Amino acid sequence: MDVLSIDFGTSSTVGVLSAAGRAPRAVEVDGSVTLSSAVFAEEDGRLVVGRDAERRARLDPSRFEPHPKRRIDEGALRLGTTEVAIADAFAAILRRMGEEAERQLGRPPAQTRISHPAGWGASRQDVLRTAAAKAGFRDVRLIPEPVAAAAHYASLGGRHTGPIGVYDLGAGTFDCAVVGGTSRGFTVLAEDGLPDLGSLDIDEALLVHVGRAVSHTDPAQWQRLLRPQSTADRRTRRALLQDVRDAKESLSRHAQTHVPMPEPFGDVLVSRDELEALVRPSLLRSAELLGATIRRAGLTPARLAGVHLVGGPSRMPLLATLLARQLGVVPTIQDQPETAVAFGLHHVPPVVADDRTVPAFAPVRPPWPAARCGPPGRWPGR
Known part of the structure; x- marks a missing residue:
């Protein structure tokens, strides 16, 4: 089945396409694997996204919104003299990624998977579903970002002898999760996040x-x-x-x-x-939250198979230092942390759209009791 996976981020959006049984590959838009999540409203109301939106912003910045995802609760954006529904702004970005995937496939993808912050409740997810429908997608599955990130790192090792921690710092939010797994599958043991850190x-x-x-x-x-x-x-x-x-x-x-x-x-x-002096208090708060999430999962950092960093901002040298001191575990970061969630979406089976259990290969009963915490180069973030 053709599957388009979209990590819809605050600053940038990444797409991964899997078709005809071939390995997933990043979708390039305008020569880049990251599509700017910015939108610009033309005088006739037409929405332009990505690099084209950023170029047009130089002419009239009042018609430009660089981070519409951060304004999801406002309902609408005022771009110049045009009022744009948040769902329409989201749809324009998702549609651009979908058009490029369709151009490469020669047909629309059969299924689309879209990420969202772990702290997004039903009303925010409904906005994203509405946007996906307006973008023309069919068979849409929404998946929390930490779940997708965990699926990505589980797929890299092929086998995990213990749980893993996910530290996901994007442009607009911070999410963390603890995921337990074996060669047959894994499950989210605990998750949490900070809506005011990115x-x-x-x-x-x-x-x-x-x-x-x-x-x-x-x-x-x-x-x-x-x-x-x-x-x-x-x-x-x-x-x-x-x-x-x-x-x-x-x-x-x-x-x-x-x-x-x-x-x-x-x-x-x-x-x-x-x-580092400016950001240390906030990053320390996020490190402490990951530590608390690990404890809520009934674990200690020493029992983790690894702590994985996701998102462009995770390149900050201070972050790895703080996490190592806080947890006693040296975190791992990929060469391209911005793409981890998008590739991870490909490895999350469709049954987990509304389920915190992720059978990577086959269902598995985790050896730890599930727990849940409270609600919610260049590093563009997400």
Whole structure:
């Protein structure tokens, strides 16, 4: 059966296509395996997504929304003079991925699997289902991101002698899970998440830090950057946010870097130590939550077969250090952590759309009692 798996992320969306019994492969859109989740509303109301949306945003930033997934609870977006339902914005992104998959297949995929944060309840999942229907998908299955990530890592080893921990830090949310498994299958033992932690929050913290260094030069102009009133202001703010994001990513590779600033402000030198000081409390909170999730599963970190990092922000050197100190386990990260969930969706059987048991090869009874916690290069996140 042809299956399209879509990791619908806050900043970027990744698709994986499996057809005619062949191994799954990432779907390239506009020459990249990551599709920007941004949307732009043309004057006639037509929605443009991905890189095309980002290019058009330079002309009129008021018609642009870079992270519609983060605004799911608002119901609608105001893009310029156009009001766009959240489901329609989601559908435009999903449709673009579906069109590319259909072009490669020569026919629509028979089934589509779409990821969502573990903390999304029924109402948010309904929005995603509505968007999938508007995108023209049939036989849609929704799967929590940590479940998909666990399926991916289980598929890599082929056999797990113990449970694994999943630490999933995306652009908009943090999810974690503990999954027990053997060569025959695995099950989610515990899961939890933080809705207010992601790479966008790290960007915001760095922007505030930069502002403290320069805002005294011209407080009024800095406020215009924070709350743009004109098209020129919005263009300047968008460029600044991109420069801040690039600086953050650079600090994963270098000890320091400059953030280019618009006039009348001078460029700001930031260091990795400064960034780590800003984000350490939040990352420590996430590490503590993973530790609590492990305990809720009735386990200790020493009994885990491994802790796997998912999502672009997991490239931060500080994160691996904090987790190792907190858990006593050195985490594992792939070369491309952004694609782990999308490939994992392929390995999750369709029966788990509304079930926390994941029979990777055949159903298996886990040796630990299931537990559940409370609700909810370049690293674009998800």
